[in-house]
Amino acid sequence: MRSGRKAPGELDEEGLVRLVAKGDRGAFEELYRRTAPSLAVRLRRRCADEQIVAEVMQETYLAVWRAAGAFAGSAAGGTAVGWLWTIAARRLVDAFRRRAHHAEPPPAAAPRTAAPAAEEEALAATVDGDVGDALRRLAPELRQVLQALVLDGMSVRETAVLLGLPEGTVKTRARRARLAMRKALT
DSSP states (O other), X not given: OOTTSOOGGGSOHHHHHHHHHTTOHHHHHHHHHHHHHHHHHHHHHHOOXXXXXXXXXXXXXXXXXXXXXXXXXXGGTOOHHHXXXXXXXXXXXXXXXXXXXXXXXXXXTSOSSOOOXXXXXXXXXXXXXXXXXXXXXXXXXXXXXXXXXXXXXXXXXHHHXXXXXXXXXXXXXXXXXXXXXXXHHO
């Protein structure tokens, strides 16, 4: 190893992603070792099906290996962990959609009522009681923001990236959601 280059264990997650972009398997293994446990916990908060969580984990890290060169990092105001979560969250939504698509009855037998979205199902499995009822009654755009900020523990910036919204919009929706929740629970 050259004297000016740090070993993967000495780098932060952003540095590891940069090495992964160059095809460094050691950096990928170190990134996985550091981030997989917390990423799995975050996914399990949204999905109780271990098979789906395992599938999403595999798809996420495959995407990281393939697209590490596209990571903009702190230059774009993001973090490596936030980038990983964005990939995982999108893969989880895709998995829910695939499951819902394969579970649909033939069109003639399908009920005429609207089925809950995958995110609604994940939320129902996570939060119940009065808080869960109040959360489910929120407008979808408010609920998405609150889920990302509170249930997933994401920052405003990470939530903005995940949902494709300006940070100011995330803050406004979070405030509206909290006020609506407070009103519903009093």
